[in-house]
Amino acid sequence: MKFETLPRLILGSRSPQRRQLLLQLIPEDRILIDPPADCSEEQLDQVYEFPQxxxxxxxxxxxxxxxxxxxSSFQQGDLLLTADTVIVCRNSLKDFRVLGQPPQDHWEQAVRDWFTLHYSGRTHWAVSAVCFRNQQGRLFEVTVTSSIRMRHLTEAEIEDYLRTRESQGKAGGYAIQGLASSFVSQIQGSLSNIIGLPMDEVRLLLQNSLNI
Known part of the structure; x- marks a missing residue:
């Protein structure tokens, strides 16, 4: 189903993956990309409980x-969609750890550690929150979680992946729609959520908020 007659929708995100996913639902001429001017994001490295x-x-x-x-781009009557996605791994028997984008100054070592300690032979989770504003300014929100299990990886496989530089700028340091797909042994839940935008839930948000 494609929403052919929607008002203009602003996607408040720099992610090309989110844009490509949204194009499955909305014609390109109805989408305006306008990410937040303040690109700094709140850190979640001190949050250890899944509900939090x-x-x-x-x-x-x-x-x-x-x-x-x-x-300035936002006008009365526009629709507005924003989202945030992180990777969550188990830090201990009780606690969890959030993995955002790897730090630019030492991304290779960070991603190497993530694959070795948290991904290889283990299950982790992709969590996305979506916020949608309808024409009347009412907000609709949803949070979606998908689980990913990777097979056991060799040191050589991890180093080969690092050399592709695909990790840079990716939540959790990998792209499941890219070369890292060969590492995945099982997915439970929404694949599009792992990529960055849970499309079934976005479709329902649009339908329910616009009474379609």
């Missing part, structure tokens, strides 16, 4: 939505 991680993500997606709604 989800709550923080919703707050971040909502804050992005508020920021974009105050920018």
């Amino acid at each position: 991680i989800e709550k923080k993500l919703r707050q971040i997606a909502r804050l992005k939505n508020e920021q974009v709604s105050q920018q």
Whole structure:
């Protein structure tokens, strides 16, 4: 199903993956890309409980939505969609750890550690929060979690992947739609959520908020 007659929708994101996913639902001429002018994001490295991680993500997606709604491109009657996605791994028997984009100054070592300690032979989770603003300014929110299990990886496989530089700028340091797909042994839940935008939930948000 494609929403051919929607009002203009602003996608408040720099992610080319989110744009490509959204094009499955909305014609290109109805989408305007306008990410938040303030690109700094709240850090989640001190949040260790899953419900709190989800709550923080919703707050971040909502804050992005508020920021974009105050920018010059936003006009009354526009639709506005913002989202945030992180990778979550188990840090201990009780605690969880959030992995965002790898740090630019030492991304290789960070991603190497993530694959070795948290991905190889283990299950981790992709969590996305989506915030949608309808024409009347009402906000609709949803949080979606998918699980990913990777097979056991050799040191050589990890080093080969690092050399592709695909990790840079990716939540969790890899792209499941890219070369890292060969590492995945099982997925439970939404694949598009792992890429960055849970499309079934976005479709329902559009239908419910616009009474389609």
